[in-house]
Amino acid sequence: MANDNTNVSIMRSGLGRARGLGAAKAGYHHWWAQRVTAVALVPLTIWFIFSLIGLLGASHAAVVTWMASPINLVLMLALIVAMFHHMELGLQVVIEDYVRAEKCRLATLLAMKAVVWLLGLSAAVAALKMGLGG
């Protein structure tokens, strides 16, 4: 029996054998984070649409008062975090699919992440400034 195994090749790298560890189980983090933010965005989107309808044509003072409600401020911040993170993950997949050249792909990814983060931070700071009466 033992001799029959000579043709079996082990599908594992030398480094993997030396370390004796399995997969880090972190490979699905991107996929999982996109689902977590998607689930969070289901109720947040419904709240946001209803809030916007209520704020149609509202005066500046009315918007500031609305944002000063702690519930609205917290939900707005939650929406901003979930939305921009979801957007970052989604746009990353799109760029990875369509931009082939490695340097160009890296540059596009970094530029996209910079823009998304700056937009998200701008939205959060604006919401906090109004909500905390700055």
Next chain:
Amino acid sequence: MRDVREALMVARNSDGKPVRRPVSPHLDVYQWSLSMALSILHRASGIALAAGSLVLVWWLVAAARGAAPYAIVQGFLGSIFGWIVLFGWTVALWFHFCSGIRHLVWDAGKGFEKAEYTQSGWIVVIATGVLSVLTLILAVAVR
């Protein structure tokens, strides 16, 4: 005529040697189906919503800066063009919302039979239409 599947991609194997690999045919060889259209629209609406987030940031930042910048945003959003942009954004949002829930159901391992995903696809289309029109009606009613 060459088989479209022979369109070759040059890649490298694990030893670093250049190899030619077959590439799966591109979109234009397939007959259009509902599933295909919805899959493309899911991505397209996601990209559109990313662009639409600029309006949200503009609105929030202007409101935080004061009444004068806020009035400019409201002037734009209250115009006919503004309503068209907002309605387009609403349709994209409801579509991505419904289609996203369909994806979450698939992630749970359900709905992969042909009859099931055709049915859920039409539900997404109808729900998007109904929710978008309801949102528009509500918006006009409270305006």
